[in-house]
Amino acid sequence: MRLHRNLCYAVIDGLLLIFNEGQYADKVIQSLLKRDKRWGSRDRSFVAETTYDIVRWKRLYAEIADVKEPFDRDNLWRMFAVWATLKGIKLPDWKYFQNTPTRKIKGRFDELSKIRKYRESIPDWMDQLGLQELGEELWTKEIAKQNEQADVILRVNTLKTTKEKLQNLLFDDGIETEFIKGYDSALKLKERANVFVTKAFKDGLFEVQDASSQLVADFLDVKPGMKVVDTCAGAGGKTLHMASLMDNKGQIIAMDIYESKLKKLKVRARRNGVHNFDMRVIDSTKPIKKLYKKADRVLIDAPCSGLGVLRRNPDAKWKLEPEFIDKIRGTQEDVLQQYSSMVKPGGKLVYATCSILPSENQNQVAKFLKSETGQDFKFIKDQKIFAHESGYDGFYMALMERTK
Numbered sequence: 001m002r003l004h005r006n007l008c009y010a011v012i013d014g015l016l017l018i019f020n021e022g023q024y025a026d027k028v029i030q031s032l033l034k035r036d037k038r039w040g041s042r043d044r045s046f047v048a049e050t051t052y053d054i055v056r057w058k059r060l061y062a063e064i065a066d067v068k069e070p071f072d073r074d075n076l077w078r079m080f081a082v083w084a085t086l087k088g089i090k091l092p093d094w095k096y097f098q099n100t101p102t103r104k105i106k107g108r109f110d111e112l113s114k115i116r117k118y119r120e121s122i123p124d125w126m127d128q129l130g131l132q133e134l135g136e137e138l139w140t141k142e143i144a145k146q147n148e149q150a151d152v153i154l155r156v157n158t159l160k161t162t163k164e165k166l167q168n169l170l171f172d173d174g175i176e177t178e179f180i181k182g183y184d185s186a187l188k189l190k191e192r193a194n195v196f197v198t199k200a201f202k203d204g205l206f207e208v209q210d211a212s213s214q215l216v217a218d219f220l221d222v223k224p225g226m227k228v229v230d231t232c233a234g235a236g237g238k239t240l241h242m243a244s245l246m247d248n249k250g251q252i253i254a255m256d257i258y259e260s261k262l263k264k265l266k267v268r269a270r271r272n273g274v275h276n277f278d279m280r281v282i283d284s285t286k287p288i289k290k291l292y293k294k295a296d297r298v299l300i301d302a303p304c305s306g307l308g309v310l311r312r313n314p315d316a317k318w319k320l321e322p323e324f325i326d327k328i329r330g331t332q333e334d335v336l337q338q339y340s341s342m343v344k345p346g347g348k349l350v351y352a353t354c355s356i357l358p359s360e361n362q363n364q365v366a367k368f369l370k371s372e373t374g375q376d377f378k379f380i381k382d383q384k385i386f387a388h389e390s391g392y393d394g395f396y397m398a399l400m401e402r403t404k
């Protein structure tokens, strides 16, 4: 591979914004990709993937390059040189790469690879937390997998098409996909591609949604005609999936504390041809009280640390803080207590997170079931999904039923 100067500059500019200005990697990359209309798909994927790679391996590369935060441009060029050297890319004779100690870089890499927190490039606190919650063996395997690039998975919108038809349409656009056993509506891209520019996407024939996340709507066992509350709906990935499983029949009430997120759901729903839903912003306890014991199904897709989805959000390794995880555990407890009240007797409740930590998952469910509110519920089953076992995002889901 030959390095092109303007593409490398774009990566360095992006890293400055992500590391020093605290901007989100996906947003920064999106805007970097608009920089030069002449860039082809290879150039764009170089910028996106190199930036993500250096974000993912920040701690390891900074340690090897012997640079400290806040990084200046020279520091970032040194980290870039580490990235290129470890990838086996020949460094051009630009001033930034003069005197790059190639052999020393490889030696430092071998040395640091013996220590998990450097090898997996994670903060000390995260390594301790993972170890404490999952134990050495599980944590070591999972965090290694969380550093791999995630596949692109589509969820076919069965309101508008079938898996086979969509596969053929995408094939005509040069995008090859395959079915995934055990995931009814999923298509996996054989190679990364920008699927958002396809006519099939604009026509609402699919959404991008990880395979693990696609299991949640099925787990809740929604049926056409039911009254379903999606309490933490956000931009509605799971609302849309449930609507298609319900064949647009019945009612889904999508709630969130942020109106801006629900507005995105509205746009997606229009594209998907979903119309069996209403939206409610949770700005008081009123919308919850109004639905007391009214819902056949309630989904709590709870806010969480996101430690199961580091593959697609590598900058979360640097943005997350242990205090935030403590706070979010409190929110998880609250939402379980409050939102479970909407399930009617005989109705079902799913609590889900994209975390792999027991303290956000099964321990929360156990605490809920022991509480006074939880006395009205019985535990049916749960599923703990680890990326290193499934190949998809780390996830948790628990199914409960209201008995009285």
Ligand SMILES: C[S@@+](CC[C@H](N)C(=O)[O-])C[C@H]1O[C@@H](n2cnc3c(N)ncnc32)[C@H](O)[C@@H]1O
Binding pocket: 231, 232, 233, 234, 235, 236, 237, 238, 239, 255, 256, 257, 258, 261, 282, 301, 302, 303, 304, 331, 335
């Ligand atoms: C895991 S995300 C939801 C993802 C979404 N269900 C999907 O499938 O695309 C969690 C959501 O919970 C929302 N949230 C945070 N605190 C909340 C609360 N107390 N009540 C309701 N929603 C909350 C966040 O705004 C966020 O959209």
